[in-house]
Amino acid sequence: MVLPSAILLPLYLYPTATTPWTNLYNSLSAHPNTQFDVVINPDSGPMLVGPSDKSLSDYIAAVSNLSTYPNANIYGYVHTGYGDASLQPALLSNISRYATWNTYEPANIHLDGIFFDETPNAYDASIYTNFQTATNLARSSKLSKVIFNPGTIADAEYFALADYIIMFEGAYADFDASKIAALSQAVRANSSVVIYGSTLTEADQKTFVSQLVDMGLGSFDITTTDSYATWSALWAAFTQQFSSAVGVK
Numbered sequence: 001m002v003l004p005s006a007i008l009l010p011l012y013l014y015p016t017a018t019t020p021w022t023n024l025y026n027s028l029s030a031h032p033n034t035q036f037d038v039v040i041n042p043d044s045g046p047m048l049v050g051p052s053d054k055s056l057s058d059y060i061a062a063v064s065n066l067s068t069y070p071n072a073n074i075y076g077y078v079h080t081g082y083g084d085a086s087l088q089p090a091l092l093s094n095i096s097r098y099a100t101w102n103t104y105e106p107a108n109i110h111l112d113g114i115f116f117d118e119t120p121n122a123y124d125a126s127i128y129t130n131f132q133t134a135t136n137l138a139r140s141s142k143l144s145k146v147i148f149n150p151g152t153i154a155d156a157e158y159f160a161l162a163d164y165i166i167m168f169e170g171a172y173a174d175f176d177a178s179k180i181a182a183l184s185q186a187v188r189a190n191s192s193v194v195i196y197g198s199t200l201t202e203a204d205q206k207t208f209v210s211q212l213v214d215m216g217l218g219s220f221d222i223t224t225t226d227s228y229a230t231w232s233a234l235w236a237a238f239t240q241q242f243s244s245a246v247g248v249k
């Protein structure tokens, strides 16, 4: 059995003094052998300003904090509009902007990779070429890990560009485990699922977490909320359940 490698957390929560990422820091220290892939989204992409701009200071404080945890991989969010060619210049400029975070001197706000939202699921040669240009730019800028989010089963060609592909993003009520189970084990190992609006009790969530772990997924998230800007009511339980299901602390 191949074990899932990570908890995937879309963390679209602007970090301030009143809404810090403390829940995440707590889980990172409680489960040091669990890998967390954390997607940050300052402004549907990086902000227009560079990291030297004062308006990014909240992110600098939070991301430099997050960087102290060796079990956190940090991904920068970019919007792609399902490969909308008119967005390609902005996409490349978003990636270049994130790359500047890796060389920022005053604090360690390095990112590990890029999270491409709204990627297409169907293979298309010209869209593929645009994404290839974008992922090449990311990897050559030391943003070497790549996640694609079509939110539904994607054609296998895209695995040549992405390390992980989110094969389901949706409400718990709409999740069909049989569609994921139908993927080959090799594909599942690099597939992710993001499930929101879960109505499961803590005990039922535990059973569900074990089920997803047994499927050999690359990473996943389950949240009770419908928004990535608020914490799941069962976040701490989820990180505990995930860690014991994969056999680490």
Ligand SMILES: *[C@@H]1O[C@H](CO)[C@@H](O)[C@H](O)[C@H]1NC(C)=O
Residues within 6 Å of the ligand: 015, 020, 021, 022, 025, 026, 061, 062, 065
């Ligand atoms: C950084 O982490 C510490 C320890 O978890 C926490 O107390 C502090 O509030 C965090 N600071 C920021 C800016 O997130």
Ligand SMILES: *[C@@H]1O[C@H](CO)[C@@H](O)[C@H](O)[C@H]1NC(C)=O
Residues within 6 Å of the ligand: 044, 045, 046, 047, 048, 049, 079, 080, 087, 090, 091, 093, 094, 095, 097
């Ligand atoms: C990032 O991309 C968005 C479009 O998705 C664009 O509006 C924004 O200006 C870009 N930001 C940078 C810094 O390139």
Ligand SMILES: *[C@@H]1O[C@H](CO)[C@@H](O)[C@H](O)[C@H]1NC(C)=O
Residues within 6 Å of the ligand: 159, 160, 162, 163, 164, 189, 190
């Ligand atoms: C699958 O994921 C592993 C672990 O992140 C990675 O090393 C590998 O390159 C990925 N394979 C593909 C085909 O994306």
